[in-house]
Amino acid sequence: MSAPALTKNQALVFDVLEKADGPLSAYTILDKLRDHGFRAPLQVYRALEKLLEYGVVHRLESINSFVACAHPGENCHSHGIVAFAICESCSQVMEFHDHEVDHRLMDWTRSKKFKAEKTTIEIRGLCEACAA
Template identity: 60%
Template sequence: MVLDKLEAARGPLSAYTLLDQLREHGFRAPLQVYRALEVLVKDGFVHRLESLNAFVACSEPHDHSHHNHRMTAFAICDTCGQVIEMSDELVGKQLDDWVGSTGFVAKKAVIEFRGTCAKCAAIAA
């Protein structure tokens, strides 16, 4: 049900917004939502947007395992809230090589661009 709500959403949702939307389905505590989100993120169906402390359904079919060098980044519109997911294996490999060359062992990487989407920029122009 959590994934269904995220897939139907027009933008990112916080865990508490999800809880409010799922109360009629028996969800009563934030922990229920957080547990579901934890599994969905781990399995690659959902992404957590760090800068918003919110979640979006994955929009691209790709492997989220650590061994896959695919890099995922998000472009987040500050005006309308649209989130665009971008993924690139070559860029991911280059970033892994770059970080690895320092001896640093990365556990997690989050790349988020904040700004204005093309539609909102056209309206403002």
């Protein structure tokens, strides 16, 4: 599951996300890559699908956007559940991990015999700078 060499499209999409200072929607990525020959949403979605699989990109469910993983070079899948704080004003995203939260949620799923596949934790609000 670690990331193999990226294909051309995957590299382009990843590059856009890494250089962005916040999450981007698939269509925003598409627009940024039109100069590189991108024409259709599927080109973006297919690349994103792989990047998500490799753990180098995260999807923010609550805002339908994508962001590069904050741990360049590492496989984020090994960090346990990833949590995000998303500023609704400046759209900056902070990524963090909390093992105690992981344990509590795992305890719950175990007690219910629920087989968790993918867990989303997203906190929306205002970052320190924007809340001032």
